[in-house]
Amino acid sequence: MAAGIQFEDVSKFYGEVLGVNHVSLDIPSGITSLVGPNGAGKSTLMNLLAGLIQPTRGRIQVMGVGSDDPERLFRVVGYSPQYDSFPRGMRAGELLRAHLRLAGETENIAPRVTAALEQVGLAAVAGRKLAAFSKGMRQRMRLALALLHDPQVLILDEPLNGLDPLARAESIALFRAFAAQGRYLILSSHILHDVDAISDQLILLSNGCVVAEGAIQGVRAELPDRPLQVRIRSPRARELAATAFQLPGVIEASLDARGVLITTRDPHAFYLALNQWAAAGLPIEAVQPADDNAQAIYGYLVEGAR
């Protein structure tokens, strides 16, 4: 089985309306987050990957399987879409059993269903009707469906929506454990803090196009025209701010409760000077980049481009 997930020059149009345009991606294992504003093409990209829609142009391969072959595709892919509905009148356990039978499975159905429900914390409500589930429970039920057949690739559309803090933490731990096994987890989220916390890679979409992709720090490094923000914690913060502001390239130095936030157009010169100040005895407790996170990258590439 060929590894990885490849989009080869994929475009999708809904009539005249653009879904995604000229997307070429090679998604590695680990957790990859799709980030972008509403209408950027995140769900379209996921639906394309799961074969729910077909590309107008280009080709998609998931572990060597075309997205137009559901029988083979969903042996390796589990997809939790944003659609918040289940077949009417079913109970949680019943739905999972039906899903396994649809897959042609005839053996070990009950233990697999129990395991999937335990994985998402719904084992106690296996006999309850899905119509009585809360939004968070339905979200976890979708995750259980996606995980049921132990897929290599997990695609999750806004998987943390509607979850309470505990369920959220449990889900994130589950995602990390899944990715740690060398599998592929692709998720979309509007909550950039979550993206920062769990993602290995980022795919930033805007207006149907991939604006940036790769590890978060790597993406930030590819934006040299954007001033770098560095937060420094020091007991002599005021003196540090004044000194730094004298440096060429530094355009802002501000003080807050967490220290000094310095914005510079010349990171190289700044870090050189910082070393010299430290050698000269200026006490520095911590130096931390302040804008190599998803929030900042999103701001630079998406909001800044508007």
Added chain:
Amino acid sequence: MSPVFRSRLHQTAAVFRLEIGKTLFSRRGLWIYLLAALPVVLFIMAGIFAGHRASERASWIASETAARQGQPLTAADFSALLTGMSEAEVRQRLGPPADFNTFSFPSRTPQGRRIRIHGLNFYYAVPEANYEITLLDGKVDAIRNRAAPGFSELVNVFATVYQFFMLRLAIFFGCLGIFMNLFRGELLDKSLHFYFLAPIRREVVLAGKFLAGLAAAGLIFLTSVAVQIVVLGAQLPPPARAQFLSVQNGWHQIAAYLAITLLACAAYGAFFCAAGLFTKNPILPAAILLVWEGINPFLPALLKKISIIYYLNALLPTRLNAAPGTPSLLSLLISDPDALAPLWAILGLLCVAAVLLALAARRVRRLELDYTAE
């Protein structure tokens, strides 16, 4: 059996199991049961009415026979009656009537004088019929008989109801309700992705859903047809029923009606299953097919074959004949001058269903799931 084939059989069975319950117990489909039950209710009411008449006839015969010192009336006694006979002559030949009523109405003489005419209706019965003799001003004016329904009359009643209500309306609209919703209903409920996100070929989903729809439609309409036949059969006296079944090829006719019902469900089901995948509004394809099937008898020979009703009509075991004087266009609807051999009709129906299902399979394979467009 290859493992792949066995797996697909399991998958088809899984889809079938999920769908059959939904289809049979859907609240949306309640009207289909009512549609199927309607002729049963009508036949039961007709049976109750016929039973009442039969017991009335029996009591009349008993009273007439008693009045004639044990000599029962026969149809020949009534054939011997002539218009213009007096009331006394009638009473002399037939004895006192089992029942009677009087009436009067205004009229004019040839000279224009206003008069009032007084009339009497005498009621008699023989085992085969009821007789009504109308006397105006003491003279026999008319003799009418109303035959007790025999099997040929009941067979015609059933054939008419089957051809014009069951086939053209009940099964047609029932299949519309069942099969159109197989995919369309789940698109509206936004739950079709449950199937589309499972490792199963979409054609297998289609097969499972179609078989579930066919089983549901078959169960509903076969039950309806069978109960109609039982209800009508119960109205026949046992000897007539036995004669119909053994001598008149009754079992063959019953089997034919049941087979036609199942074939009609398959063919209309295939059409509406495909229509549900190609169109969003069920009214349009249903209206087009209804009109097309309606005008089928008037179409050229080649176009007739591109329909479902043409093949179904060819299989009907009872040919209805238009009554004398029926307008020619209407008589075309009643009788089919180009009847097809049953084997060809069955093959034709299966071909129509297969073509429609092939189109549906092609469509479902390419179907893009976009609930926002629904």
